Amino acid sequence: MQKFAPSLLVMALGVALAGCQDNGPQDPKVSINKNPYPSTYQPLASQSTLITNATVLTGTGERLDNADVFFVDGKVQQVGKDLSVQADKTIDAEGKWVTPGIIDVHSHLGAYPTPSVASHQDGNEMTSPVTAEVWVEHSVWPQDPGFNRAREGGITSLQILPGSANLIGGRGVTLKNIPSHTMQGMKFPDAPYGLKMACGENPKRVYGRKGVLPSTRMGNMAGYRTAWIEATEYKREWDKYESDYAAGKNPAAPHRDIKLDTLAGVLEGDILIHNHCYKAEEMAMMIDLGKEFGYHSGTFHHGVEAYKIADLLAENGNCAALWPDWWGFKMEAYDMVQ
Structure with a gap:
């Protein structure tokens, strides 16, 4: 039987006890506020109205x-003929049309105001x-x-997007x-954020003139992939921090990066992609890009060639947001069908 000196036994016991000691309370958990500019929207006061x-x-x-259309507190209550209701106000709309409020899914109002002056081009x-x-809300x-x-044109809600000069x-x-x-007074309560991306001519033209990547469509794709690789690593760091904190390991929080906060939000499914993309082959590549990095490629805006890959868009649950009749103003916008 092996014998230990008393001093060694005391040392071994001290090490064992030290391993069981409470290291004290954890540092406060670092959390990212995902809605730092909350909506203060309040519906405008209104009378019950019968049209x-x-x-x-x-x-x-x-x-x-x-x-007839009857609405109370700004919300439609009944639609039909010869409604029997009590209303504060009645509007005779003979010869006129009534439609639901129009939702503009792609607007730059407020960020590019009219009349156009340089100091407001944001x-x-x-x-x-x-x-x-x-x-863009800023x-x-x-x-x-x-x-x-x-x-005046019946638009009651708008998605305001940044412009399409950049890849993201x-x-x-x-x-x-x-x-x-x-802005907070207009902000639609609980609406999800969107992220603007852009394919094709715009980013390669803007940055090609500056002599930096991208200057080609292959440069566009390389730029997207680089950004999503960074976002994937950033998300992994924060996921590990959350896991280690929950396990009581008192980890140090990763470095905060507000660019990667947004991209990680896409990877988590909280932020929706709105992709300026005209050409069929580029939409197909963007769908594969989303699959490569585990996010949904969302909606293709200005997608004049969406008709060529309608089956692919349907299969992957992608939307296409198009103009009714504007096309042919640049090379990537020519292959349109009315």
């Missing part, structure tokens, strides 16, 4: 002639091909007269089209 004798498009493919941060750190000027014109141009924001002195 009569209108041609009504329900928004579900149905047309009702000589019909929709493109053309200082780097990847500017996921910028949020550029929105709520007093842009364009919001009034849009309201920043976050979009969804607004209620109401008069307000602040």
Whole structure:
């Protein structure tokens, strides 16, 4: 039987006890505020209103002639003919049309106000091909007269996107089209954030002139992939921090990077992709890019060649947001069908 000196036994016992000691409380957990500019939107005061004798498009493919619409507190309560309701106000809409409010899914109002002056041109941060750190809501000027014109045209909600100079141009924001002195007063409560990406001619033209990547479509793809690799590693670091903290290991928080916060939000499914992309082959590559890095490639805006790959878009659950009749103004916009 092996014998130990008393001093060695004391040392061994001390080591064992030290391993069982409480290392004290953990440092406060570092959390990222995902909504630091919250909505303060409040519906405008309104009377109960009955619209009569209108041609009504329900928004579900149905047309009702000589019909009525009754709404209370800004929300439609009934649609039909000869409604028997008590309303504070009645509007005779004979000879007029009533439709649901129009949602503009791709707008630059507030970030590119009208009339156009240089001091208000805040929709493109053309200082780097990847500017996921910028949020277009920080550029929105709520007093842009364009919001009034849009309201006159029936547009009640808008997604404001940054422009398409960059491969990844920043976050979009969804607004209620109401008069307000602040962006937060227009911000659509609980709407998810979107991230603007851009394919094709715009980023390669803007940065090719500066002599930096990208200057080609292959440079575009390399730029996206580099950004998503960085985001994947960043997310892995924060996931490990969360796991280690939950296990009581008192880890040090990773370095915070607001560009990678946004890209990681896409990888987590919290932020939706809105991709400026005209050409069929580029949309197909962007779908594969999303699969490579584990995110959904979202909606293709301006996708004039979407008709060529309608089956692929349907298979992958991608949307296409198009103009009704604007095309042919540059090379990638020519192969359109009406």
